[in-house]
Amino acid sequence: MTPILVAKDVDIFYGDFHAIKKVSLNAEIGTVNALIGPSGCGKTTFLRSLNRMHDLTPGARVEGTIQVDGQDIYGPGVDPVAMRRRIGMVFQKPNPFPTMSVLDNTVAGLKLAGVRDKNQLMAVAERSLRGAALWDEVKDRLHMPGMGLSGGQQQRLCIARALAVEPDVLLMDEPTSALDPASTAKIEELMSELKKVTTILIVTHNMQQAARISDTCSVFLNGDMIEHGPTEQIFQHPQDKRTEDYVSGRFG
């Protein structure tokens, strides 16, 4: 197995507050990796370090190394904007670009990168919307505003937008927490298809969701990663008593 993402001894600070403590994690190509743990334990903080989102947070500092496909993403000369095309992100609340159509939302990243060829843009849009299991629902309304879609459709549009630039890694921060159960189920079903084309790291509060969709789980507590392993192990045979207490709902 080849890791596409290697995080080693990552520390993250907000001013004096030490939010993530010496966390190391490898993600293998084509896997879904869940980050779980009680509220405030640092899941989102860690996830955001994986595509340099903390560059935009005043007072935040990241130490350690994070490599994607062998390249240090914090290395000298790395352009964060170009890097974020390889490490896409889907947020808790769907955030389509409000003034853009479904089509323009899907290919926004490609247009930013200078692609102008209409046939190419259309081909990528169709592939990405199919990849996000949205094509059949929007193929007749590609020129309508993206904001006109339902919440679940908007989130799949955001997934299509991320897929359009063919990321090596897709970061998902509680992508279904704002969705109804039917839309959540659709996105969960998508995961096994998505991991054929990209590697996923997903923050989730939902233990059943982590158990259903992930290959590995990393358990966070107070800024430490207390356990990491195959999802089955984490749920069936946790090595750490605190993991067992958390996954069985005794706290958090």
Ligand SMILES: Nc1ncnc2c1ncn2[C@@H]1O[C@H](COP(=O)(O)OP(=O)(O)OP(=O)(O)O)[C@@H](O)[C@H]1O
């Ligand atoms: N911008 C910030 N400035 C200062 N402290 C922050 C900032 N963002 C998060 N924190 C703190 O860092 C810790 C980890 O927060 P984080 O949001 O990563 O946790 P989480 O596990 O994702 O929580 P939740 O599950 O509730 O979303 C918390 O104590 C939080 O208050």
